[in-house]
Amino acid sequence: MSKLVIAGRxxxxxxxxxxxxxxxxxxxxxxxVASETEMVTVAMKRISLxxxxxxxxxxxxxxxxxxxxxxxxxxxxxxxxxxxxMSREAFGTxxxxxxxxxxxxxxLPDSIETLKAxxxxxxxxxxxxxxxxxxxxxxxxxxxxxxxxxxxxAAPIGSNKGLRTEDxxxxxxxxxxxxxxxxxxxxxxxxxxxxxxxxxDACLVNTAxxxxxxxxxxxxxxxxxxxxxxxAYEAGLGAVTAGEAVASSPLTSFLG
Amino acid sequence: xKIKLNGEDLELNDGAVLTDICAKLEIDSKGVAFAIxxxxxxxxxxxxxxxxxxxxxxxxxxxxxx
Numbered sequence: 523m524s525k526l527v528i529a530g531r532x533x534x535x536x537x538x539x540x541x542x543x544x545x546x547x548x549x550x551x552x553x554x555v556a557s558e559t560e561m562v563t564v565a566m567k568r569i570s571l572x573x574x575x576x577x578x579x580x581x582x583x584x585x586x587x588x589x590x591x592x593x594x595x596x597x598x599x600x601x602x603x604x605x606x607x608m609s610r611e612a613f614g615t616x617x618x619x620x621x622x623x624x625x626x627x628x629x630l631p632d633s634i635e636t637l638k639a640x641x642x643x644x645x646x647x648x649x650x651x652x653x654x655x656x657x658x659x660x661x662x663x664x665x666x667x668x669x670x671x672x673x674x675x676a677a678p679i680g681s682n683k684g685l686r687t688e689d690x691x692x693x694x695x696x697x698x699x700x701x702x703x704x705x706x707x708x709x710x711x712x713x714x715x716x717x718x719x720x721x722x723d724a725c726l727v728n729t730a731x732x733x734x735x736x737x738x739x740x741x742x743x744x745x746x747x748x749x750x751x752x753x754a755y756e757a758g759l760g761a762v763t764a765g766e767a768v769a770s771s772p773l774t775s776f777l778g
Numbered sequence: 779x780k781i782k783l784n785g786e787d788l789e790l791n792d793g794a795v796l797t798d799i800c801a802k803l804e805i806d807s808k809g810v811a812f813a814i815x816x817x818x819x820x821x822x823x824x825x826x827x828x829x830x831x832x833x834x835x836x837x838x839x840x841x842x843x844x
Contacts, residue, residue, distance in 0.1 A: 540844025550842065565843025566811070568784045568836065571803070579809040579840045594843050607818040608838055612811035614821075679844070728844030 523752050529649045529670040533560045537748040540728025549737050551581040557741035563590045592619040599639035621653040629679045633660050644668035653705050656687035661694045673705040680729040682709025695721040711747030718751025779831040796824040809840035
């Protein structure tokens with residue numbers, strides 16, 4: 523499997539992990555280790571005087587892991603830029619998962635604000651990985667604005683529905699000059715493998731691992747699925763016929 | 779003196795600076811950021827950013843999220 527390169531940084535793993543929804547920090551920590559991921563998303567919250575001991579960062583122990591702070595909770599480009607500046611001070615990285623989804627019911631990204639924020643954040647020196655609609659035209663615009671990747675959704679966040687946007691993901695992958703990370707909606711390892719077979723450069727998975735019966739074993743399953751899918755893509759999948767069979771064995775030279 | 783930290787009262791010694799908030803709350807400054815009046819305060823200015831009675835400080839920290 524070839525290495526993934528984003529903004530000049532090499533990654534051995536093509537599975538990115540979200541840290542939300544785990545039932546404990548220990549399970550999150552063990553799942554991160556089992557997944558072999560090298561990119562982990564983190565969020566930010568306002569501190570309240572009662573939760574001073576809740577330090578999740580100490581559970582991300584591998585120093586090689588790239589933290590990817592997100593802007594979850596912002597409603598427009600202006601708030602996203604503020605959140606990005608806060609995250610840069612908090613985490614000491616200029617990498618950013620830009621997500622602007624003002625509607626709490628479907629959590630769908632606001633394309634106009636996302637493009638606006640990408641343009642501004644790139645100028646401010648951020649490495650911007652925008653969560654976006656599976657819209658090929660938008661993805662080209664984000665790329666032109668300087669996004670380090672595009673991260674189109676497979677289905678709504680946390681829905682586990684799989685590659686509902688498959689036809690558009692194919693166009694995005696075909697056209698993109700930056701890595702394509704399929705983000706949101708991946709609910710099973712088979713979905714991740716399918717995305718990788720299409721030629722996606724990476725998958726970002728959270729809910730499907732965090733709420734699994736055994737998150738650590740599910741992390742292993744996703745680790746292997748992403749590897750398998752990528753390996754198959756790089757090996758070159760066979761052509762799909764119109765429907766007729768094509769013999770794999772010689773039919774004529776056995777019984778004469 | 780009393781500042782407003784995310785809308786809650788926090789008692790600090792007179793002349794306190796931003797880093798004193800971490801000390802008071804016993805929080806590791808890693809994963810923390812501050813803003814005053816919507817201005818993000820760079821980490822290397824925390825120790826010299828003096829607070830006054832009633833200063834409204836926004837403080838965030840790392841949280842789990844996807």
